[in-house]
Amino acid sequence: MNWDAKSTIAITAQPRLTDRDFQILSEFIHDSCGIKMSGPKRSMLEMRLKKRLLQLNISSFAEYCKFVLGSNEGAKEIIHMIDAITTNKTDFFREANHFHYLCEQALPELIDSSGAGIRRALHVWSAGCSTGEEPYTLAMVLNEFAEHHPHLTFNILATDICTKVLEKARQAVYDKARIETIPDSMKKKYLLRAKDANKGIVRIIPSLRANVTYRRLNFMDKDFGLKEKMDVIFCRNVIIYFERSTQEKLLRHFCDYLAPEGYIFVGHSETLHGLDVPLVSVAPTIYRRVG
Ligand SMILES: C[S@@+](CC[C@H](N)C(=O)[O-])C[C@H]1O[C@@H](n2cnc3c(N)ncnc32)[C@H](O)[C@@H]1O
Structure with a gap:
């Protein structure tokens, strides 16, 4: 039998992320989406992008860097690269006290001070919404709130x-294991079971889905292009991936889109302690626009 040593090596050799390629990619990621790729994230980046290299039939990270940064076709690759490196962990009713605060404190105050939700629609933004659990939780609690405030629109x-993640969020289909944190009464009201119970999946009901509009938006964009001022912004478990200076810039940018006396969670x-932003703390991790 003939053995071809070269081709064996070519098949089994794994692309390695060199210091130089890591520096190029982490600078690019930082500049394009704000995420800091510190040393410990190197192996995560290498592992996740290897899959991408394989899909593209690219054999080295050096070649991948050239492709992403140096070609017109590569510009489209940025979307896939960001898909590969973002952390999307989320849950229904995650950090549940925020939803209590929203209904018990923030909404009554907003209605009193600006008529938000009553004289005009209340505008809520789930910024960094991942697979949709956060915006659908907001939709559930706002619908519950509306039962006691019949004229509320949002x-x-x-x-x-x-x-x-946006694709998954729009589909609004979840494994049953993911819905444990939703109160039973709301499960009954807002979830549809699959006809085939063995599938173990549920779907958010159409009227709740209709409360939420999805859009791709990069926080590093100069213009968010939002028409309305927001009354409430949930931007949770996102800025942790950014440096302090990026956090400050982003929070100032959020404030441009936040209604007077609006809330940020x-x-x-x-x-946000120590950031130079026009917000005051009203409860732990909850802030309100001033000035
Ligand atoms: C860990 S998830 C948080 C999801 C949800 N807010 C929660 O607390 O459960 C962070 C989300 O922020 C998004 N993200 C990261 N960088 C972003 C950026 N520059 N612009 C917009 N979204 C970004 C990620 O894609 C990810 O889905």
């Missing part, structure tokens, strides 16, 4: 940079 904008492990 709309929810949900945005993310990652096209894959950030994740439980995030803080």
Whole structure:
């Protein structure tokens, strides 16, 4: 039997992310979507992008860098690269006290101070919405709130940079294991079971889906292109991936789109303390626009 040593090596050799390629890619990721790729994230980046290299039939990271940064066709690859590197962990009713605060404190105050939701529609933005659990949780609690405030109208904008998660969010189909955190009464009201029970999936009901509009939006964009000022922004478990200076810039940008006295909710492990932004803390991880 004849053995061809070269072709064996070519088949089994794995692309390696060199220091130089890591530097090029992490600078590019930082500039294009704000995410800091510190040393510990290197192996994650290597592992996730390897799959992409394989799909594209590209044999080295150096070649991939050239493709992404140096060709017109590569410009489209940016979307796939961002899909591969973003962290999309989320849950229904994640950090549930935020939803209590929204209904018990923020909404009554907004209705009193600006008539938001009553004199005009209340505008809510789930910024960094991932696969949709956060905006659908907002839709559920706002529908519940509306049962006691019959004239309330609202709309929810949900945005993310990652096209894959937006696709999943629009479909609104979830494994049963993902819905444990939804209160039973709301499961009955807002979820449809699959006809084939063995599939173990549920879907959000159409009227709730209709409350949410999805859009791709990169927080690094100069213009978010939003027509309305937001009364409430949920931007949770997103800024943790950004440096302090990027966080400050982004929060100032959010404030341009936040109605006077509007609210911003950030994740439980995030803080705006020390940032030069026109917001005051009203409860842990909850802030309100001033000035
Ligand atoms: C960990 S998830 C948080 C989801 C949800 N807010 C929650 O708390 O459960 C963070 C989301 O932020 C998105 N993201 C990261 N960088 C972004 C950027 N520059 N612009 C817009 N979205 C971004 C990611 O794609 C991801 O879906």
